[in-house]
Amino acid sequence: MDTTQLLKGVLDAAVLAAVADEDGYGYDVVRRLRAAGLDEVGDASVYGTLRRLYAHGALTTYVVPSDAGPHRKYYGINAQGRAMLDLHRKEWQTFAGTVSALLRTGEVAA
Amino acid sequence: MSTTTPAGPPAGLAFYEHVRAYADQVRAHLSDLRPDLVEDLADGLEADLAEAVVDAPGALPRGGDAAGGALLDLAALFGPPGAYADELRAAAGLPPRPVAGTARPRIGLRGRLLVLGGILGSGWRSLWAPLTSTPQWARLREFLGALAPVWWVVRGWVVATVLLWVFGGYAVAVLPPDLSARLLVAAAVVVSVQWGRGRWLPRPWLRRGARYVSVAAAVLAVPLVWTATSGPAGYVAWDEGYQQGFQAGTGAVGGQPVSYVGTGEDGGVDGVWVDGVQVSNLFVYDADGRPVRDVQVFDDRGRPVRTVDVDGAYQPWAVPEVEGSWYFQPALSTDGRERWNVYPLRAVAEEDADHATDDGRPVPLTGTTAQTMPWPFLQAPTAVPPSRDPSATVPDGAHGEPEGTPEGGATDEPPAGGPTGTPGPAGESPAGTVLPRTPSPTPVVEAVG
Numbered sequence: 045m046d047t048t049q050l051l052k053g054v055l056d057a058a059v060l061a062a063v064a065d066e067d068g069y070g071y072d073v074v075r076r077l078r079a080a081g082l083d084e085v086g087d088a089s090v091y092g093t094l095r096r097l098y099a100h101g102a103l104t105t106y107v108v109p110s111d112a113g114p115h116r117k118y119y120g121i122n123a124q125g126r127a128m129l130d131l132h133r134k135e136w137q138t139f140a141g142t143v144s145a146l147l148r149t150g151e152v153a154a
Numbered sequence: 155m156s157t158t159t160p161a162g163p164p165a166g167l168a169f170y171e172h173v174r175a176y177a178d179q180v181r182a183h184l185s186d187l188r189p190d191l192v193e194d195l196a197d198g199l200e201a202d203l204a205e206a207v208v209d210a211p212g213a214l215p216r217g218g219d220a221a222g223g224a225l226l227d228l229a230a231l232f233g234p235p236g237a238y239a240d241e242l243r244a245a246a247g248l249p250p251r252p253v254a255g256t257a258r259p260r261i262g263l264r265g266r267l268l269v270l271g272g273i274l275g276s277g278w279r280s281l282w283a284p285l286t287s288t289p290q291w292a293r294l295r296e297f298l299g300a301l302a303p304v305w306w307v308v309r310g311w312v313v314a315t316v317l318l319w320v321f322g323g324y325a326v327a328v329l330p331p332d333l334s335a336r337l338l339v340a341a342a343v344v345v346s347v348q349w350g351r352g353r354w355l356p357r358p359w360l361r362r363g364a365r366y367v368s369v370a371a372a373v374l375a376v377p378l379v380w381t382a383t384s385g386p387a388g389y390v391a392w393d394e395g396y397q398q399g400f401q402a403g404t405g406a407v408g409g410q411p412v413s414y415v416g417t418g419e420d421g422g423v424d425g426v427w428v429d430g431v432q433v434s435n436l437f438v439y440d441a442d443g444r445p446v447r448d449v450q451v452f453d454d455r456g457r458p459v460r461t462v463d464v465d466g467a468y469q470p471w472a473v474p475e476v477e478g479s480w481y482f483q484p485a486l487s488t489d490g491r492e493r494w495n496v497y498p499l500r501a502v503a504e505e506d507a508d509h510a511t512d513d514g515r516p517v518p519l520t521g522t523t524a525q526t527m528p529w530p531f532l533q534a535p536t537a538v539p540p541s542r543d544p545s546a547t548v549p550d551g552a553h554g555e556p557e558g559t560p561e562g563g564a565t566d567e568p569p570a571g572g573p574t575g576t577p578g579p580a581g582e583s584p585a586g587t588v589l590p591r592t593p594s595p596t597p598v599v600e601a602v603g
Contacts (some may be wrong), residue, residue, distance in 0.1 A: 055245070069198065069201075069202070070198060070201075070202040071201070071202040071205045071206055071209075074202075074206070075209065086241050086245075087202065087203075087206055087232060087238075088232075088238045088239070088241035088242040088245065089241050089242075089244075089245040090245070091195070091199070091202065091242055091245070091246075092195070092241065092242045092243060092244065092245025092246035092247075092248075093245045093246070095194055095195055095245075095246045096245065096246045096247045099194075099246075099247075110201075114198065114200055114201040114204075115198070115201070116198065116201060117197055117198045
């Protein structure tokens with residue numbers, strides 16, 4: 045199965061969840077998602093998603109200067125982002141349950 | 155923001171140059187966006203890239219020569235910069251890069267029209283979707299698709315008919331009257347069928363042109379077919395005669411060029427026609443075959459017979475056997491009215507014509523007079539004996555006053571050279587002998603009035 049296509053549908057939720065506990069900068073978020081097992085997630089996809097969620101008001105952002113290198117743009121979740129994440133969670137659980145049940149049935153039939 | 159050394163890379167400045175070059179290429183692929191959007195999207199890209207490189211196992215050559223010239227292939231790690239930029243903007247919910255390149259999109263009028271057409275088209279399609287999504291509709295389409303060859307033939311006929319109509323002056327008919335026009339119709343049908351089969355369209359612009367032609371033909375097909383097939387009975391036959399006459403009149407067929415005058419609005423043709431050729435002038439010979447001048451001609455309804463109608467009086471005519479163009483002139487009755495049914499008509503050469511009259515009709519310049527046109531024969535065949543039958547004379551009041559006849563005056567006395575009058579000159583030829591046409595004009599005898 046083409047998991048990159050599946051990933052596209054849940055990337056918003058995944059990115060929101062990645063910054064739900066701790067603020068992070070772009071590559072930071074990529075690293076967390078990969079650590080969580082989403083190996084195929086694209087860097088640029090994550091960066092674009094962060095910008096979009098920020099533009100939609102689900103994230104806050106701030107710049108942290110760095111002594112050793114270029115500054116870092118950190119993203120953090122806000123109330124709207126949390127509400128969005130909750131909604132994503134519910135939808136995903138419903139969806140995942142439905143598809144799981146369906147596939148399980150298919151397995152038996154096969 | 156991106157001028158300091160990278161965070162913790164072991165390979166030094168050369169490494170960072172690679173990263174920045176890659177980031178710049180990504181930005182270049184975003185250059186069609188607003189600058190603030192590009193900044194928003196690519197801000198901190200170098201730092202992210204650098205860190206990703208450091209993280210990637212085996213991507214960074216570690217060792218002595220790394221700082222110098224080791225090629226750091228970021229494209230192998232992140233993909234081509236263009237694809238990276240596309241992924242970035244797609245995830246950010248921004249429109250994809252225009253295909254043409256990195257220039258700012260210029261939509262222009264054509265683009266706007268295309269967009270508008272697309273919107274209207276999709277709206278139109280969705281409007282009919284309940285109908286067009288049914289299996290019956292699919293069957294109808296299939297059925298109509300089988301009729302496509304019929305349309306190809308009709309399309310060829312429409313194009314040929316329009317061409318003949320516009321450039322050849324032909325009336326709309328199922329089949330044009332003469333062979334060359336029929337050949338054109340046949341050729342157009344062949345081309346149309348070949349187009350329909352996808353042949354004979356070697357160039358894209360031809361294909362596009364064929365599409366425009368098809369649309370135009372589709373629009374014109376119904377009125378043209380209607381016109382060609384729904385005329386009254388006899389319309390076609392009359393039409394053919396008219397067309398032949400017109401063709402002869404324009405000099406396309408016959409040797410007697412006669413200027414084309416025009417048709418009445420209701421489809422009738424003004425003027426006098428013989429064998430499909432319009433008559434410009436009439437020449438009358440008496441029973442002995444001698445020319446008769448200044449004859450008034452009426453038809454059986456008492457209407458004056460005019461070869462030159464109102465429009466024709468304003469147009470130059472070509473006359474057999476004489477050069478140039480001529481404006482025919484009416485005779486004048488005693489009360490000063492113009493009489494166009496007195497023959498032979500005289501005419502004034504185009505260069506001697508004056509347009510000074512109130513209504514703009516050409517008249518002879520001061521000092522010139524209208525000339526008699528050459529007679530076709532000096533003497534006509536004399537097969538007909540002079541009638542002795544009293545019934546041949548017009549009974550008084552048989553038809554009342556002819557239309558347009560002035561009160562008193564011209565009709566009261568026979569015109570000079572009438573049936574009982576003196577014959578014209580040139581009566582020496584033996585009876586039945588037809589002399590060749592001669593350009594020598596008969597001296598003008600005083601017209602009526």
